Amino acid sequence: MTSHSKPTTMTSAATTSGTHPGYMPGFGNDFETEALPGALPQGMNSPQKCNYGLYGEQLSGTAFTAPSHQNERTWCYRIRPSVKHSSRYERIDLPYWKSAPHQPQDVTSLGQYRWDPVPHSDAPLTWLTGMRTMTTAGDVNTQIGMASHIYLVTESMVDSYFYSADSELLIVPQEGTLRFCTELGVMDIAPQEIAIIPRGLVYRVEVLEGPARGFVCENYGQKFHLPARGPIGANCMANPRDFKTPVAAFEDREAPSTVTIKWCGQFHETKIGHSPLDVVAWHGNYAPVKYDLNTYCPVGAVLFDHPDPSIFTVLTAPSGVEGTANIDFVLFRDRWMVAEDTFRPPWYHKNIMSELMGNIHGQYDAKPKGFIPGGMSLHNMMLPHGPDRNAFEGASNAELAPHKLDNTMSFMFETRFPQHLTEFAAKEAPLQDDYIDCWESLEKKFDGTPGKK
Numbered sequence: 257m258t259s260h261s262k263p264t265t266m267t268s269a270a271t272t273s274g275t276h277p278g279y280m281p282g283f284g285n286d287f288e289t290e291a292l293p294g295a296l297p298q299g300m301n302s303p304q305k306c307n308y309g310l311y312g313e314q315l316s317g318t319a320f321t322a323p324s325h326q327n328e329r330t331w332c333y334r335i336r337p338s339v340k341h342s343s344r345y346e347r348i349d350l351p352y353w354k355s356a357p358h359q360p361q362d363v364t365s366l367g368q369y370r371w372d373p374v375p376h377s378d379a380p381l382t383w384l385t386g387m388r389t390m391t392t393a394g395d396v397n398t399q400i401g402m403a404s405h406i407y408l409v410t411e412s413m414v415d416s417y418f419y420s421a422d423s424e425l426l427i428v429p430q431e432g433t434l435r436f437c438t439e440l441g442v443m444d445i446a447p448q449e450i451a452i453i454p455r456g457l458v459y460r461v462e463v464l465e466g467p468a469r470g471f472v473c474e475n476y477g478q479k480f481h482l483p484a485r486g487p488i489g490a491n492c493m494a495n496p497r498d499f500k501t502p503v504a505a506f507e508d509r510e511a512p513s514t515v516t517i518k519w520c521g522q523f524h525e526t527k528i529g530h531s532p533l534d535v536v537a538w539h540g541n542y543a544p545v546k547y548d549l550n551t552y553c554p555v556g557a558v559l560f561d562h563p564d565p566s567i568f569t570v571l572t573a574p575s576g577v578e579g580t581a582n583i584d585f586v587l588f589r590d591r592w593m594v595a596e597d598t599f600r601p602p603w604y605h606k607n608i609m610s611e612l613m614g615n616i617h618g619q620y621d622a623k624p625k626g627f628i629p630g631g632m633s634l635h636n637m638m639l640p641h642g643p644d645r646n647a648f649e650g651a652s653n654a655e656l657a658p659h660k661l662d663n664t665m666s667f668m669f670e671t672r673f674p675q676h677l678t679e680f681a682a683k684e685a686p687l688q689d690d691y692i693d694c695w696e697s698l699e700k701k702f703d704g705t706p707g708k709k
Contacts, residue, residue, distance in 0.1 A: 266442055266533065267291055268505035277442050279500035283482060283545065289441070289504040290333075290537035301331050310536055311337040317454055317479065317542035328479070330540025332439065335508055341458070341515060341532035345524040348516070350384055354678050355422065355521030356392035356401050356476070363682040365391075365674065368641055370691040371681070373430075373630025376467045380411045383434075383461035384418060384516060387472070390681040391612060391634060393673035394582075396422050396476050396521045400575070401673045402583050404612050405472040406632070406685075409434065412462040415511050417532055420518040423474045425453045426571070426585060428667060430616050430630050432468025434461055436544065439535045441502025443546050447616060448665060450570075450585075451546040452480060458515065458532050459544075469630060471614045473669045477582035480571040488555055494570045498551040501543045507531040549616075549665065552587050557595045562603060565668070575672055584609075586668040588620065593659045600659075601651050604642030610675045611635045611668050618664040621647065626688060627666075633691070637674050644694040 268277035268291045280287050290296040295310060297303050302312045310333040317328035359365075374388060386408040394401010403423075409432070427434075433446040438459040445451045447470075453459060482494055509531040516525045552570055557563055568586045575582040593600045601621045613620075613633045620627050625646065627633060635641040643651065681687070 266437060266505035266507055268441070268503055276444060277505045278503050279443075279546070280503060281497045281500060283494075283496040283499040284541055285496075285501070286539070286541045287501055287543060288539035291504040291506055292536055295333055295537035296539060297333070306333055308536065310334060313337050315456060315540075315542060317456070328540075328542040330440070330538050330542040332535045333537040334439075335506070335534035335536065336530070338458075338532070341528055343526045343528060345517070345526050348523050348525050350387065350523050352389060352680055353384075353387045353405070353518075353523070354389040354392055354403065355396040356394050356403060356676070358389075358392040358678060359676045360679050360682070363677050363679060365636060365676045366639070368633075368635055368639055368692055369677070369681075370627065370633040370688045371631055372628065372686040372688060373469070374406045374408060374685050376408055376410070376469065381408050382411050382413050382416070383407065383409055384413070384416075386410070388680055388685070389678045390632065390685065391675035391677055393610065393671050393675045394476055400477050400582060402476060402669065402671050403474040404632075404669055404675070405474065407468070407470055407472055409461065409463055409468040410466050413460045415513040415531075417458050417460050417513065417515045418517075419456055419458045419515075420453075420474075421456060422518050422520065423476050424455045424479060426473040426475060426480060427451045427453065427470060428472070428614065428616065429468065429470040430614070431470065432463065433465040434468050435464050436461055437507075437533055438502070438544050439533050440538055440543050441505045443500075443502050443544055445546055448549050449546055450549060451544065453544050454479070454542055457544060460533070471632070471667075473583060473585065475573050475583055478574050480573045480583070480585065483569045483572045483584075492553040492555050494547065494552050499545050499547045501545050504535065504537050506536050507533045549587060549589065552589060554587075554589060554591045556591060556593075557598070560595050560598050562595065562598060562600060565602060577672065580672050581609075582671060582673075584668070584670040586670060588664065588666045588668070590660070590662045590664050593661055596656060598656070599651055600654075601643050601647055604640065606638050606640045607635075608637055609670045609672055610637045611641075611670050612675060613666055613668045616665040616667065618662075618666075620664060620666045621661055626691070626694065634675060634677075642695075645697045645699075648698065
């Protein structure tokens with residue numbers, strides 16, 4: 257099944273018919289961009305009268321009093337102030353989108369779990385109706401923790417818009433191409449890319465090539481930022497210049513529209529008579545961003561031993577405990593393996609963190625069978641996991657020549673909190689009941705002989 261949707265035209269200074277408006281490079285930069293010349297005030301934020309009859313409005317992503325190096329805000333110059341995009345609210349139900357705390361009484365979250373890809377259906381699904389929550393952690397009301405989701409999207413949102421007051425969304429496509437038409441510009445994302453949509457930003461999702469499927473990490477806590485490199489130095493891992501933020505683009509369209517808001521785990525909608533994507537110019541550092549995962553430069557051992565998987569962190573969202581993340585987004589992509597006298601796949605371990613993995617494409621080296629593109633696995637805190645028997649035997653007896661681990665891209669959402677399964681994950685998603693058996697055939701090799709390996 258293939259679905260295509262004609263892209264919506266948003267007015268931008270960079271737009272010509274049929275082309276994308278464009279992007280600006282950098283992560284956390286203070287950007288400025290305008291879709292009409294002179295729409296952006298210079299030298300001040302709030303002039304008595306804005307050009308073009310626009311309204312000045314600030315969108316704050318942090319508390320006003322946050323330290324200056326953490327403070328995030330964007331000044332928007334828009335056709336209508338956002339109070340005109342909000343009317344009386346009516347609560348609605350999106351039954352498959354869950355928020356923490358969510359601990360179903362008849363679902364066991366203790367265990368090592370793995371799922372096949374959630375299959376597409378013939379039902380028309382938008383970004384909102386196609387979201388399927390797999391796990392939740394923490395508490396959305398106290399703004400700690402996260403949720404992980406699978407999205408299945410076949411239909412574009414038409415005169416329908418959304419924002420989350422609860423969270424920022426980290427989106428990891430696995431299949432199909434989506435367009436995010438946001439208040440601050442347009443982003444197209446495809447497999448092997450990611451995107452971050454900030455808390456409070458209004459947007460609409462269109463299908464450019466479908467059906468679309470992928471993963472979402474809903475971050476209730478502090479925003480994602482680049483990890484500190486420490487002794488690694490100024491380069492490698494994810495470099496700021498490879499992140500792309502959209503240029504200003506706006507809609508001036510009168511049409512009956514619906515805005516849906518996620519607030520404290522509940523969903524509400526309001527009816528308005530126009531598009532809310534009406535920001536003609538903006539400046540600031542609180543904005544959506546996309547990133548090509550193929551630009552991630554992994555760092556690893558060049559002599560012996562296997563470094564902790566944290567060496568592959570792309571983005572981290574801190575918690576109140578120093579050095580312990582609310583969420584780490586970790587990438588396992590193709591790379592050279594060169595360590596001497598070393599068991600090269602990830603070793604067996606138990607961990608204080610809870611690890612949810614997803615496969616974007618190819619084969620993961622510690623689980624060569626069963627963990628297929630679109631699939632997920634969950635190893636909750638302090639539950640043992642590691643290579644299956646075939647991976648262990650293969651790596652234990654392999655010739656230790658330089659080896660290119662190729663055709664692989666998996667990721668991990670890792671959090672300090674336990675991840676609780678939803679009813680969907682436990683009862684409807686294609687759970688592999690035999691996953692736990694992948695370690696059953698591991699053999700006892702110990703016989704007490706000195707020097708035996």
